[in-house]
Amino acid sequence: AASVILTTGKLFILIPWCIYVSAPGDSCCNPLSMGSIKKMVEGEISGIYVLSLMIGKSVIQDTENGFFMDVNEQVSMVCTQLAQDPKLKGGYNAMGFSQGGQFLRAVAQRCPSPPMKNLISIGGQHQGVYGLPRCPGESSHICDMIRKALNSGAYTDLVQKHLVQAQYWHDPLNDDLYKKHSLFLADINQERAVNETYKKNLQLLEKFVMVKFLQDTVVDPVDTEWFGFLKTGQAKETETLQESVLYKEDRLGLAAMEKAGKLVFLSTEGDHLQFTREWFTAHLLPFLH
Numbered sequence: 355a356a357s358v359i360l361t362t363g364k365l366f367i368l369i370p371w372c373i374y375v376s377a378p379g380d381s382c383c384n385p386l387s388m389g390s391i392k393k394m395v396e397g398e399i400s401g402i403y404v405l406s407l408m409i410g411k412s413v414i415q416d417t418e419n420g421f422f423m424d425v426n427e428q429v430s431m432v433c434t435q436l437a438q439d440p441k442l443k444g445g446y447n448a449m450g451f452s453q454g455g456q457f458l459r460a461v462a463q464r465c466p467s468p469p470m471k472n473l474i475s476i477g478g479q480h481q482g483v484y485g486l487p488r489c490p491g492e493s494s495h496i497c498d499m500i501r502k503a504l505n506s507g508a509y510t511d512l513v514q515k516h517l518v519q520a521q522y523w524h525d526p527l528n529d530d531l532y533k534k535h536s537l538f539l540a541d542i543n544q545e546r547a548v549n550e551t552y553k554k555n556l557q558l559l560e561k562f563v564m565v566k567f568l569q570d571t572v573v574d575p576v577d578t579e580w581f582g583f584l585k586t587g588q589a590k591e592t593e594t595l596q597e598s599v600l601y602k603e604d605r606l607g608l609a610a611m612e613k614a615g616k617l618v619f620l621s622t623e624g625d626h627l628q629f630t631r632e633w634f635t636a637h638l639l640p641f642l643h
């Protein structure tokens with residue numbers, strides 16, 4: 355099958371725009387661009403067609419465009435692009451890095467044609483984030499700005515539409531506000547209503563693979579990478595996907611998918627998006643065939 359690799363280039367807080375893969379036999383990590391991931395996949399699977407979608411181009415550009423994007427609009431743009439690509443007609447596997455994980459899940463839920471076969475979420479934040487993750491040194495003033503904006507009104511329409519960070523902000527102490535006003539995440543997670551189409555489409559996947567980074571210092575709480583989150587009403591204790599209302603009421607079809615053996619939970623040592631090429635080849639490559 356063809357593959358779509360979504361590399362959300364931006365959101366430098368949640369989304370470092372380059373990923374790190376250590377060279378074979380190398381214990382330290384070298385930055386590796388998404389282009390290298392594409393090349394690596396092409397090298398490993400002969401004849402594969404890899405489409406790499408970059409949303410946001412660089413950290414610098416992000417400060418200009420990246421902040422001001424409506425994720426819902428981006429999803430529909432990507433759906434259009436996928437539908438127009440003749441090479442994807444027979445279906446494709448999708449691999450999303452960091453926020454690309456939940457982004458591609460939205461694509462699976464909203465746009466069943468062409469069909470997505472396997473969805474691989476690498477460090478995705480399926481229940482959003484709460485708390486400001488580590489800020490890369492040089493942009494700390496921007497982090498302060500974001501922190502202020504989120505504190506003062508993550509759920510105002512203006513902030514929701516224009517600050518991508520806010521679209522993944524999940525405040526367990528203000529659950530009602532989150533459910534009511536989160537324009538992207540609460541919608542794809544069926545918080546307001548159950549959209550049967552989302553539920554049906556997601557279950558069309560053959561596998562939904564979620565990768566969690568065991569030493570992740572960027573995503574908080576890290577449970578979100580396996581679809582868990584903080585329990586509602588407090589900000590300390592977490593719950594797993596299986597303990598959540600979403601799963602117990604099976605509002606999104608995830609319980610049915612687990613029963614059918616479609617959910618794959620993987621973890622790896624390392625900080626956000628850091629893994630070795632060997633690990634990638636052994637554990638993720640099989641889902642791209």
Ligand SMILES: *[C@@H]1O[C@H](CO)[C@@H](O)[C@H](O)[C@H]1NC(C)=O
Nearest residue numbers: 463464465547549550551552
């Ligand atoms: C459910 O999702 C589909 C696919 O995105 C959309 O077309 C439809 O309008 C949604 N239904 C409701 C009630 O929101």
